[in-house]
Amino acid sequence: MINLSLRELQQCLHKKQISVAELASVYLDRCHQYNPILNALVHIDADIKPDYLLAAQVSQGPLAGIPIIHKDLFSTQGVTTTAGSKMLANYVPPFNATVVSQLNQAGMVQLAKANMDEFAMGSSNEYSAFGAVKNPWDLQRVPGGSSGGSAAAVAARLAPVATASDTGGSIRQPAALCGVTGIKPSYGRVSRYGMVAFASSLDQGGVMAVSADDCALVLTAMMGHDAKDSTSIAADKWTWQAPEDASMKGLKVGVIPDWLEQLEDQDIKQSTLAALDTLVAQGAELVDVDLPHADLAVAAYYILAPAEASANLARFDGIRFGQQSDGKSDDVNDMYRKNRSAGFGAEVQRRIMLGTWALSSGYYDDYYCRAQRIRRLISEDFKQAFSQVDVMAVPVSPEVAFKHGTKSDGVSMYQADQFTIPASLAGLPCLSMPIQPARNLPVGLQLIGPYFNEQVILTTAAKYQLVTDYHQHMPEAFL
Amino acid sequence: MSQQQWDVVIGLEIHVRLALKSKLFSGASAQYGATPNSQVSFLDAALPGTLPVVNSKAIEYALRFGLSIDAEIPEVTRFARKNYFYPDLPKGYQISQMDDPIVGRGRIEIDTGKGRKSVNITRAHLEEDAGKSIHDQYDDWTAIDLNRAGTALIEVVSEPELYSAKEAVAYMRAIYNRVTFLGICDGNLQEGSFRCDANVSLKPKGGETLGTRAEVKNLNSFRFIEKAINFEIKRQAKLLESGEKVVQETRLYDAEQDVTRSMRGKEDANDYRYFPDPDLPALKITADMLDKQRASMPELPEAKLQRYIQEWNLPEDNAAQLAYDVAMSGFFEHSQALTKATAADNAKFLITDFNALLNEQSSDMIGSQISAENYAGLLDAMASAQISRKIAKQVLTDMWHTGKSAQTIIEAQGLAQISDSNALKTIIQQVVDNNPKQVEQYRSGNEKMFNFFIGQVMKQTKGQANPVQTKQILEELLSNE
Numbered sequence: 001m002i003n004l005s006l007r008e009l010q011q012c013l014h015k016k017q018i019s020v021a022e023l024a025s026v027y028l029d030r031c032h033q034y035n036p037i038l039n040a041l042v043h044i045d046a047d048i049k050p051d052y053l054l055a056a057q058v059s060q061g062p063l064a065g066i067p068i069i070h071k072d073l074f075s076t077q078g079v080t081t082t083a084g085s086k087m088l089a090n091y092v093p094p095f096n097a098t099v100v101s102q103l104n105q106a107g108m109v110q111l112a113k114a115n116m117d118e119f120a121m122g123s124s125n126e127y128s129a130f131g132a133v134k135n136p137w138d139l140q141r142v143p144g145g146s147s148g149g150s151a152a153a154v155a156a157r158l159a160p161v162a163t164a165s166d167t168g169g170s171i172r173q174p175a176a177l178c179g180v181t182g183i184k185p186s187y188g189r190v191s192r193y194g195m196v197a198f199a200s201s202l203d204q205g206g207v208m209a210v211s212a213d214d215c216a217l218v219l220t221a222m223m224g225h226d227a228k229d230s231t232s233i234a235a236d237k238w239t240w241q242a243p244e245d246a247s248m249k250g251l252k253v254g255v256i257p258d259w260l261e262q263l264e265d266q267d268i269k270q271s272t273l274a275a276l277d278t279l280v281a282q283g284a285e286l287v288d289v290d291l292p293h294a295d296l297a298v299a300a301y302y303i304l305a306p307a308e309a310s311a312n313l314a315r316f317d318g319i320r321f322g323q324q325s326d327g328k329s330d331d332v333n334d335m336y337r338k339n340r341s342a343g344f345g346a347e348v349q350r351r352i353m354l355g356t357w358a359l360s361s362g363y364y365d366d367y368y369c370r371a372q373r374i375r376r377l378i379s380e381d382f383k384q385a386f387s388q389v390d391v392m393a394v395p396v397s398p399e400v401a402f403k404h405g406t407k408s409d410g411v412s413m414y415q416a417d418q419f420t421i422p423a424s425l426a427g428l429p430c431l432s433m434p435i436q437p438a439r440n441l442p443v444g445l446q447l448i449g450p451y452f453n454e455q456v457i458l459t460t461a462a463k464y465q466l467v468t469d470y471h472q473h474m475p476e477a478f479l
Numbered sequence: 480m481s482q483q484q485w486d487v488v489i490g491l492e493i494h495v496r497l498a499l500k501s502k503l504f505s506g507a508s509a510q511y512g513a514t515p516n517s518q519v520s521f522l523d524a525a526l527p528g529t530l531p532v533v534n535s536k537a538i539e540y541a542l543r544f545g546l547s548i549d550a551e552i553p554e555v556t557r558f559a560r561k562n563y564f565y566p567d568l569p570k571g572y573q574i575s576q577m578d579d580p581i582v583g584r585g586r587i588e589i590d591t592g593k594g595r596k597s598v599n600i601t602r603a604h605l606e607e608d609a610g611k612s613i614h615d616q617y618d619d620w621t622a623i624d625l626n627r628a629g630t631a632l633i634e635v636v637s638e639p640e641l642y643s644a645k646e647a648v649a650y651m652r653a654i655y656n657r658v659t660f661l662g663i664c665d666g667n668l669q670e671g672s673f674r675c676d677a678n679v680s681l682k683p684k685g686g687e688t689l690g691t692r693a694e695v696k697n698l699n700s701f702r703f704i705e706k707a708i709n710f711e712i713k714r715q716a717k718l719l720e721s722g723e724k725v726v727q728e729t730r731l732y733d734a735e736q737d738v739t740r741s742m743r744g745k746e747d748a749n750d751y752r753y754f755p756d757p758d759l760p761a762l763k764i765t766a767d768m769l770d771k772q773r774a775s776m777p778e779l780p781e782a783k784l785q786r787y788i789q790e791w792n793l794p795e796d797n798a799a800q801l802a803y804d805v806a807m808s809g810f811f812e813h814s815q816a817l818t819k820a821t822a823a824d825n826a827k828f829l830i831t832d833f834n835a836l837l838n839e840q841s842s843d844m845i846g847s848q849i850s851a852e853n854y855a856g857l858l859d860a861m862a863s864a865q866i867s868r869k870i871a872k873q874v875l876t877d878m879w880h881t882g883k884s885a886q887t888i889i890e891a892q893g894l895a896q897i898s899d900s901n902a903l904k905t906i907i908q909q910v911v912d913n914n915p916k917q918v919e920q921y922r923s924g925n926e927k928m929f930n931f932f933i934g935q936v937m938k939q940t941k942g943q944a945n946p947v948q949t950k951q952i953l954e955e956l957l958s959n960e
Binding site: 074075081083088091093094095097192193194195196197199200201227228229230231307308310311313314315317319320321332333336356359360361364368 | 562
């Protein structure tokens with residue numbers, strides 16, 4: 001059962017080979033069974049809520065009755081939503097995120113909430129206030145972050161699909177490290193309403209699943225203009241048509257030779273080259289492209305994202321959210337200081353400090369404004385590249401899943417985002433799909449599409465997955 | 480007075496609450512005075528994941544204001560976050576505007592009392608209000624009411640071009656009149672719909688460089704702002720004259736003691752770390768949006784003034800007095816449409832006699848007890864010489880108290896002038912016949928006696944004889960027969 005695609009699960013439900021409740025129970029049981037090992041989930045429903053069963057019955061859509069796990073940054077009405085932070089340990093939203101409402105309406109059955117780096121800040125999921133998540137392929141290793149809980153959950157098939165979010169790589173990198181397919185749509189494609197904000201101009205909800213086809217089916221139900229989110233774009237929705245054959249004839253695929261050169265891990269490099277060969281074997285043409293300003297992306301990102309975060313997280317003052325720290329405070333500012341020092345983890349505090357500093361009078365022009373200029377230049381670079389190619393294929397992560405506790409300094413962790421951040425800054429759709437593993441650990445290939453063209457990356461990935469089976473590999477311990 | 484050695488320079492920041500049903504970025508009601516915290520949306524309470532969506536009516540109101548002060552309107556306007564921590568600011572930042580405010584440089588005319596003057600307005604921007612901290616309700620607690628959080632304001636910033644407390648008040652009045660005239664603010668001072676911060680500084684008379692300024696915050700009455708600024712001028716002059724320095728700081732006005740007190744110094748000033756709000760894309764201001772506002776804009780005082788002078792031949796001072804007063808000009812135009820009297824006569828009577836009555840009654844045009852229809856009837860009675868201006872004033876007072884029409888009062892009290900020449904002739908003939916001695920004196924060359932006869936006729940008719948006719952008939956009868 002757990003090896004079936006969404007379409008196959010639909011068929012089973014449709015033919016009444018299994019009921020919605022039975023299917024949900026299969027996965028819910030796995031959640032209860034495996035989460036103590038993985039810590040991928042911060043909340044698991046004790047039983048399947050009758051509401052979901054009812055909605056699945058009412059909805060005739062293709063997702064009716066399919067179980068799902070939501071990253072714990074999507075507000076779920078009546079269910080604790082922590083964003084991986086002590087600040088929100090007891091926060092129960094009185095409303096659903098738009099994404100959650102849409103998927104509820106489509107009849108999906110919500111099972112659990114996925115662990116994550118605190119406020120989506122991190123690339124290892126070690127920065128969760130509720131403990132690190134373990135990689136199902138090797139429990140000593142990290143699953144990546146910040147959507148590490150979602151990635152680990154799908155990799156271990158605690159659900160066939162999970163929502164996730166990506167600010168600078170938080171879908172693609174954990175998807176790569178856990179061997180699942182994950183897509184970050186174009187900025188503005190999916191509503192951010194009800195998603196706990198990290199960096200508003202970059203945050204974008206997306207989805208992780210076994211295959212590109214599964215991702216596409218769920219994404220079609222999530223996307224669309226939302227009047228509650230002024231940055232969501234009113235554009236035509238596309239309808240998903242799974243490719244019938246793997247032919248990539250006429251497809252121009254952009255590759256960046258520099259980025260391949262930068263891969264120090266020779267196994268990852270080999271995997272990546274092999275994946276590109278597969279594309280070529282299907283008829284795709286590889287075209288060298290250049291993003292001349294991409295080497296400035298990490299620096300610009302680590303100014304812009306923390307700057308926005310410093311304001312977005314100001315509301316967490318320990319009074320309405322989080323806990324008042326013990327002891328008497330001298331005044332209200334002293335109280336804020338104590339509460340926020342106690343309520344936020346070290347990485348979040350580091351980024352708030354960084355962002356506050358970058359916006360401070362005297363530094364704003366040199367840092368924030370300069371970073372914005374770099375961001376525009378990178379967008380222009382991509383525009384230039386997409387005048388020559390249909391899609392770009394580049395690495396996701398320069399490394400496979402690393403061991404817990406081996407990266408203690410922020411900067412080396414930040415540097416590992418070098419391949420994912422450029423597309424984030426440009427607001428482009430991008431995904432990670434599993435390719436040939438390296439030393440028995442998953443490796444991903446990143447496909448980037450032109451603005452608002454998710455179809456091209458999903459179609460390319462789906463074709464690749466017609467002729468490969470890396471996406472179907474599962475960690476043995478969870479079979 | 481020592482202050483005479485100083486030039487006073489004042490700039491004002493006026494916060495105008497927009498008269499909107501809902502808040503600037505949330506759908507919650509913006510009504511004043513509701514039960515505390517009953518008008519708070521998820522966004523106003525800053526629940527995680529909530530997002531602002533701009534109220535399009537607020538954009539329209541701001542544009543209407545911008546057009547009314549002949550301001551530069553940018554093609555694109557942006558919102559920014561102003562970051563500071565305070566318990567009544569749930570998000571930890573206020574959505575305001577920094578670069579590209581919705582209203583750029585404009586100007587407004589003020590009446591300084593010594594003539595009119597044009598004051599430059601630097602900018603006006605949209606922003607959301609904070610909630611309210613209530614410190615005096617509980618001994619150990621500060622209570623927070625978020626009903627106000629998120630309500631829409633425009634902040635109007637003047638150039639430092641006001642040179643006395645009186646001018647500052649005149650400017651504040653001009654802005655007040657403008658926003659209420661446009662219908663974008665309810666003008667309720669008690670409810671804080673119109674508040675003002677004043678930046679006051681002194682420089683040596685004729686000096687070039689501006690002195691250090693102090694900002695006096697949260698003044699919400701015309702009287703207080705004048706007193707607060709005057710106190711501030713005296714305080715600063717005293718400091719400067721004793722060789723001390725004015726400190727750049729924020730001060731609060733205490734109306735009971737009539738003093739300003741330091742609230743926070745420059746060193747405690749917040750670094751607000753403004754940056755563009757990533758939740759709100761830059762907003763394009765299209766020609767259509769502006770055209771729509773132009774079309775719905777009531778005639779502005781400046782245009783009215785020109786029309787009164789050019790089309791209605793009003794003297795400039797009368798025209799200005801009417802044009803800049805919304806209620807007055809409305810009443811004037813309404814009554815003018817109904818009367819045969821000339822606009823100049825209407826304006827003159829309205830500005831002098833009607834105003835005098837309003838003063839007597841401690842009222843204003845809005846509280847007037849006389850309808851435009853009835854007032855037009857009174858003007859007609861004067862225009863047709865049915866009554867004199869003196870009688871008209873008396874009728875006007877009666878109209879105020881009784882609500883009756885001018886004709887009803889004139890008829891009931893028999894106040895109409897006697898213009899029937901036969902009737903007048905009979906009365907005048909009697910007067911001539913009864914005073915043969917005076918007739919003799921007049922005819923022998925004592926022309927002063929003519930006024931004696933006029934007086935006698937008016938006495939007989941209780942002042943209702945038509946003076947022009949009376950004069951004619953008298954001349955006729957007294958001439959040598």
